[in-house]
Amino acid sequence: MNSQSNIKNDARLAIFASGNGTNFEALMAADLPAQICVLVCDQEDVPVIQRAKRHQIPVILSLPQKGITKAEREQKLLQNLAPYHVTGLVLAGYMRIVGPTLLNAFPRHIINIHPALLPSFPGRHGIKDAYKAGVKVTGVTIHYVDNGVDTGEIIAQEAVYRSDKDTLDSLESKIHQVEHQLYPKTVRQLIEKGVL
Structure with a gap:
């Protein structure tokens, strides 16, 4: 936790992730003026848990289960988050749609990163969809989470230019490099403004 004397902040963040966790790692390395209290993960045995x-950082597993509704799962998650006194949710490669239970508990305090320039190429395969479409400019978007799929108000964007030599893998690598810079910078700004 960064305790800069000019920032009076009590931000306590939960990071939500589903996979490798490179954005989680970038946020941890950023020395944010906040406490990252907990990781929420919807998958077992993924690299972000080891990170x-x-x-x-404690881990809360919020696994989908047969016979349990999204609302019930999110209500249980809120109970599990309660001891951490979290002020904001930061989605970093979290592959589930956030439901009304979480949205109502953290209004305008949930943000997400998406590997394309929204509103173009929303959804799970933003990088691949942009690549297949042949666009020369794609990028990274950070946005508030609402009840749609990548439809929330845009907070920050940065373009990534695709060269004629780029493969899907090299384009993905370029996008991840931008993500790892833009996300911590934007999260810091939101903390300093008291949004998170």
Whole structure:
């Protein structure tokens, strides 16, 4: 936690992730003026869980289960988050749609990163969809989460230019490099404004 004397902040963040966790790692490395209290993950045995353990960040598993509704799962998640007194949710490669239960509990305090220039190429395969479409400019978007799929108000964007030599893998690598800079910078700004 960064305790800069000119920032009076009590931000306590939960990071939500589903996979590798490179954006989680970038946020951990950023020395944000906030406490990253907990990782929420909807998958078992994914690399982000090991990353959290290395940083001594507790992990809440919120796994979909047969016979349990999204609302019930999110209500249980809120109960599990309560002891951490979280002020904001930061989605970093979280592959589930956030439902009304979480949205109502954290109004305008949930943000997401998306690997395309929204509103173009929303959804799970933003990089691949942009690549297949042959666009020369794609990028990264950070936005508030609402009840749609990548439809929330845009907070920040940065373009990534595709060269004629770019493969899907090289374009993905370029986008991840931008993500790892833009997300911590934007999260810091939101903390300093008291949004998170």
